[in-house]
Amino acid sequence: MNNKQELRTVWWxxxxxxxIDQRLLPNEEVxxxxxxxxxxAQAIKTMQVRGAPAIGCTAAYGMALxxxxxxxxxxxxLMQQLAEAQTTLNAQRPTAVNLAWATRRMxxxxxxxxxxxxxxxxxxxxxxxxxxxxxxxxxxxxxxxxGAPLIPKRGAVLTHCNxxxxxxxxxxxxxxxxxxxxxxxxxxxxxxxxxxxxxxxxRLTAWELHQAEIPLTLIxxxxxxxxxxRGDIDCVIVGADRIVANGDVxxxxxxxxxxxxxxxxxxxFYVAAPSSTIDLALAHGDLIPIEERSVEEVTHIGxxxxxxxxxxxxxxxxxVTPHELITAIITEQGVIYEPFGAGLQQHAxxxxxxxx
Amino acid sequence: MNNKQELRTVWWxxxxxxxIDQRLLPNEEVxxxxxxxxxxAQAIKTMQVRGAPAIGCTAAYGMALxxxxxxxxxxxxLMQQLAEAQTTLNAQRPTAVNLAWATRRMxxxxxxxxxxxxxxxxxxxxxxxxxxxxxxxxxxxxxxxxGAPLIPKRGAVLTHCNxxxxxxxxxxxxxxxxxxxxxxxxxxxxxxxxxxxxxxxxRLTAWELHQAEIPLTLIxxxxxxxxxxRGDIDCVIVGADRIVANGDVxxxxxxxxxxxxxxxxxxxFYVAAPSSTIDLALAHGDLIPIEERSVEEVTHIGxxxxxxxxxxxxxxxxxVTPHELITAIITEQGVIYEPFGAGLQQHAxxxxxxxx
Numbered sequence: 001m002n003n004k005q006e007l008r009t010v011w012w013x014x015x016x017x018x019x020i021d022q023r024l025l026p027n028e029e030v031x032x033x034x035x036x037x038x039x040x041a042q043a044i045k046t047m048q049v050r051g052a053p054a055i056g057c058t059a060a061y062g063m064a065l066x067x068x069x070x071x072x073x074x075x076x077x078l079m080q081q082l083a084e085a086q087t088t089l090n091a092q093r094p095t096a097v098n099l100a101w102a103t104r105r106m107x108x109x110x111x112x113x114x115x116x117x118x119x120x121x122x123x124x125x126x127x128x129x130x131x132x133x134x135x136x137x138x139x140x141x142x143x144x145x146x147g148a149p150l151i152p153k154r155g156a157v158l159t160h161c162n163x164x165x166x167x168x169x170x171x172x173x174x175x176x177x178x179x180x181x182x183x184x185x186x187x188x189x190x191x192x193x194x195x196x197x198x199x200x201x202x203r204l205t206a207w208e209l210h211q212a213e214i215p216l217t218l219i220x221x222x223x224x225x226x227x228x229x230r231g232d233i234d235c236v237i238v239g240a241d242r243i244v245a246n247g248d249v250x251x252x253x254x255x256x257x258x259x260x261x262x263x264x265x266x267x268x269f270y271v272a273a274p275s276s277t278i279d280l281a282l283a284h285g286d287l288i289p290i291e292e293r294s295v296e297e298v299t300h301i302g303x304x305x306x307x308x309x310x311x312x313x314x315x316x317x318x319x320v321t322p323h324e325l326i327t328a329i330i331t332e333q334g335v336i337y338e339p340f341g342a343g344l345q346q347h348a349x350x351x352x353x354x355x356x
Numbered sequence: 357m358n359n360k361q362e363l364r365t366v367w368w369x370x371x372x373x374x375x376i377d378q379r380l381l382p383n384e385e386v387x388x389x390x391x392x393x394x395x396x397a398q399a400i401k402t403m404q405v406r407g408a409p410a411i412g413c414t415a416a417y418g419m420a421l422x423x424x425x426x427x428x429x430x431x432x433x434l435m436q437q438l439a440e441a442q443t444t445l446n447a448q449r450p451t452a453v454n455l456a457w458a459t460r461r462m463x464x465x466x467x468x469x470x471x472x473x474x475x476x477x478x479x480x481x482x483x484x485x486x487x488x489x490x491x492x493x494x495x496x497x498x499x500x501x502x503g504a505p506l507i508p509k510r511g512a513v514l515t516h517c518n519x520x521x522x523x524x525x526x527x528x529x530x531x532x533x534x535x536x537x538x539x540x541x542x543x544x545x546x547x548x549x550x551x552x553x554x555x556x557x558x559r560l561t562a563w564e565l566h567q568a569e570i571p572l573t574l575i576x577x578x579x580x581x582x583x584x585x586r587g588d589i590d591c592v593i594v595g596a597d598r599i600v601a602n603g604d605v606x607x608x609x610x611x612x613x614x615x616x617x618x619x620x621x622x623x624x625f626y627v628a629a630p631s632s633t634i635d636l637a638l639a640h641g642d643l644i645p646i647e648e649r650s651v652e653e654v655t656h657i658g659x660x661x662x663x664x665x666x667x668x669x670x671x672x673x674x675x676v677t678p679h680e681l682i683t684a685i686i687t688e689q690g691v692i693y694e695p696f697g698a699g700l701q702q703h704a705x706x707x708x709x710x711x712x
Contacts, residue, residue, distance in 0.1 A: 144616075219669065222549070223610070226610075254578025256582055307550075
């Protein structure tokens, strides 16, 4: 990583696409130097990089890498190579919206400047990837700026899963308000749900907060209620995978339980996410399909079996938190309160570079 | 184990104390044959056997084993050997109430019949251990009989931790109503919280329900809210480590969160426990000390590290569920409803062989 205080998930260095191998965290901190498109594609496919914004940035750099390394004689040939790269990259994680969005944006630029020839295309495509990364970081910092004032004075925040710098180009979405408050020298203590079954909290959020020297306490998911009742938590901030028209939010399994607990203890429950996460096509959360993932992630931890052979398990990967349980939604454009409909429409419309 | 359908945690066989090594479940099913007092003491200390009632039965058999193997010339010498065994056994788990209760009960009998001589003492002490085990099983079956009618018709029950046969001589406390309903050929489907950090649900409850051929679905603790909101759960039944005078209940960490979720979804929340668990000395749950256990059980799963080095974690082993969230308390004497005070007093007074 290029700087201990300024986490970067993906970056361009020495003519290569570099990224932190998130599969090995927290036990090993390994940087992957992708020297070919194939390596970039593999990194996306094997989840060395994860999180929609981070995948988008990686894919943009993958396109830039193809242009940078191209020995094409003319721009037609380069366009052909870019189109093939786009197809290759998009195929790695078919459902990742930001991936297709980033490669399309790179292709659009290439088409616009094709007349300028190969050399300018190379340069401008790399610049465009830098821009996509910079926009992502700016988005995260804006969420931090809007969200930090919402954190109560004592600064005890509970979070779930990893909507952190590792899921973006850096800095994060749900973790951004905590980073910003910490940078402002305000007291911050983050209670981190370990987030079974995949343990993104224990593995990733704990790692990046520890790196950033933000005080934290790791807890199992079932301790949140106990800590709230003791008065140890001041507010909850989580990310979102999708925010629909009425303000219902799909996020990692367990988010809904935390929201119910927050309500029962009169604690503010905030969702922090880029406005690209808003999906006005769905009227309410019951319309969001919930992905069922491998039950082996429940019966095993890593390769370690914890349940008897032959036992049935469930693994809904996400749940839906109804808007009644949400105090406010924080995007890079500002803070949206109930009724959420109007604010979400505004933020979705003002989004300059729509991802969908 | 002596019978697939009739789980026994500890039993007497071929002149030895036998028990299931619960540390190895669910991956290995190993029976420990304790041929000496030292082996019985080790089994208690190293948690090959766990759960207060199961420990009590094991300790009683440990005393019986000493008498059975004794080559004492007279009853004074045997009394001396028994007193030493009592000291040894009690020292293995100092806070386990049932352990000291069981060894005291064996000593009391020995004192009463000392005049009869060594041979009758041997025989009657072994019989007394059998009686303690039989009483424990009868207690569990009575909880099952009282609790089964409370399970709604569809039979979808959520449970947390392991208040099962493995924690008792067999059959269990919280699991007893499910076993009884299943034996009555009623539909039963148990949703089993894995119960981080120690995974008693995934390792033990899933194992014993699977053995008993009771349908189950293993879930991570953070899925309970999602399933309740979907309408998949009909009621919750959990065990108790302590029930105080006003009906507040201390139980495994995470129980309180489940109770809040049950309330939010209008689901009955039952506590099933022997009346020996009632502690009228404490007026309410805030007076119950909460044991903080090793944080390594949170940062590791088994020997597998899941969190970064140097990260702080919390590990309250229990939490307190206030009586307002409890629909009813089931003991071997019957079902107690709000206001709990009077019923708890009756059950505590009617307890024939007080543990405290």
